[in-house]
Amino acid sequence: MSRPETNKTRILLSDGREFVYYDDRPGIDRTAPDRRGLEPHNPKSEIRYDPVLDDWVIVAAHRQTRTNLPKASECPLCPTLQGAEYLSEIPADDYHVVAFENRFPSLGGSSGGLEVLEGTIHTKPGVGRCEVVCFTSDHGSSFVKLPQARLRTLAAAWVDRTLEMSKYPGVEQVFVFENRGAEIGATLDHPHGQIYGYPFVTSRTARALASAERWQKAHGGCLFCAIVSEESQKRIRVVRETEHFVAFVPAAPRFPYEVHVYPRRHVPDLPALTQAELDELMALQVDLLERFFRLFDKPIPYMSCWHQAPVRVGRDLHHLSLQLISPQRAPNTLKFFASSESGMHAYTMDVLPEAIATRLRDI
CATH class of the missing domain: 3.30.428.10 (HIT-like)
Incomplete structure (x- = not known):
């Protein structure tokens, strides 16, 4: 299978989360650091088994405080502009496509929790992976407005993240998706999707x-x-x-x-x-x-x-x-x-x- 080389640059955010740039072309400097000085990232979630419906439910209480429909000037998915007071999730002042660990993930973080099996109650640590994928640095754009070169870069990112996430311990299924519109619960207007690495095969x-x-x-x-x-x-x-x-x-x-x-x-x-x-x-x-x-x-x-x-x-x-x-x-x-x-x-x-x-x- 012949594909062009993925123009990929990996960095770490200040809290230790993995962050990957995917560029339309090679040779772009992506060394700008995350200047926020965040505390180490270690969310804790768990999965609980429903014995009636033979299904797993994710419990992630820390997501109650996640960012919800901020004004454009405080969008965490916009690039961090030179001299700006607001520092977003994106250290660079521009980008093509980026993928990074969600700051408020449903799954992932510490896998040090214990599995509990008592009667009908079955609880496991919520290992897995949740990533955000931004399609463009343009806050006012959308998936349907992306040029062909950007669509190719985005597809390359989806493929690469699927392959990479499939290697993570505990991941059993990789799900690529986009929620667009506040009416269905999208909490950020910036053009983006997500990727979940579930620790179970979904029902x-x-x-x-x-x-x-x-x-x-x-x-x-x-x-x-x-x-x-x-x-x-x-x-x-x-x-x-x-x-x-x-x-x-x-x-x-x-x-x-x-x-x-x-x-x-x-x-x-x-x-x-x-x-x-x-x-x-x-x-x-x-x-x-x-x-x-x-x-x-x-x-x-x-x-x-x-x-x-x-x-x-x-x-x-x-x-x-x-x-x-x-x-x-x-x-x-x-x-x-x-x-x-x-x-x-x-x-x-x-x-x-x-x-x-x-x-x-x-x-």
């Missing part, structure tokens, strides 16, 4: 792998490949197709606007894609988000979720996919997940998925 992935295994035993082959082939042939829910990818509204979506993107080739994760496939995929993601924005002639809140294979299990069964979702169901109305959805996990769609696909396709 969604575990269910998907179980379904894939049942399909393989009953029919042979890959469940996800079968879905992609069927959607591509029927074309009633397809929004866009490219040489290497198919984007479609799933037959049973859970959000008012939801599009899944699958590679035609069976691959487990982002690092398995070629450079040509990555370039095509990033451009396709921009196109789909622009269609979301043109639904109501304004940017709408959305989530981008990259579903990658776990680090150690089910890698032959899993199939990389991108899930783009928005709770916006009308120009000024959000879809709320009330009692049926939140209490019973029984979801209701207010519009036919085929009509949603037609609308997105025709934009």
Whole structure:
């Protein structure tokens, strides 16, 4: 697999957190130090097992004090300008793409806690990793405004962080995502996403792998490949197709606007894609988000979720996919997940998925 060399520079912030610059081109000086003099970084979280739903829940009480929608002049993801009084998370006065350990992580920090197993109670230290990935130094920009060179750098960062995070002790699954919009809980306006390294395989992935295994035993082959082939042939829910990818509204979506993107080739994760496939995929993601924005002639809140294979299990069964979702169901109305959805996990769609696909396709 041929890819251009990643222009990568690693430093440490003043509290010991790892910080990595990813640049569009080589030769940029990234030696500016973090001048804040922060206390050593050692957050403590734990994971607790739910024996009823066979699931793990993350408990991270220190996140209650995390930064929430600061004014632009105090944005922690903007570069630290020369002579400025405010010192952000970014030591440099400009940057292309950066990835660094979250100051208020859900997972990570000290792994010195004890595992507790008493009756139905099962608690473990919240080992793992949470990172922030900033797409650009421009506070007023967004993912859809990134030029092609920056999209390539961002894709390189996602690939590199997936590979690196998969090596960390205790990490079982790497999740790349973006939350955009205060309506869905994004606490910073600056264009950024996150990467989680979970110390367990998430329940969604575990269910998907179980379904894939049942399909393989009953029919042979890959469940996800079968879905992609069927959607591509029927074309009633397809929004866009490219040489290497198919984007479609799933037959049973859970959000008012939801599009899944699958590679035609069976691959487990982002690092398995070629450079040509990555370039095509990033451009396709921009196109789909622009269609979301043109639904109501304004940017709408959305989530981008990259579903990658776990680090150690089910890698032959899993199939990389991108899930783009928005709770916006009308120009000024959000879809709320009330009692049926939140209490019973029984979801209701207010519009036919085929009509949603037609609308997105025709934009």
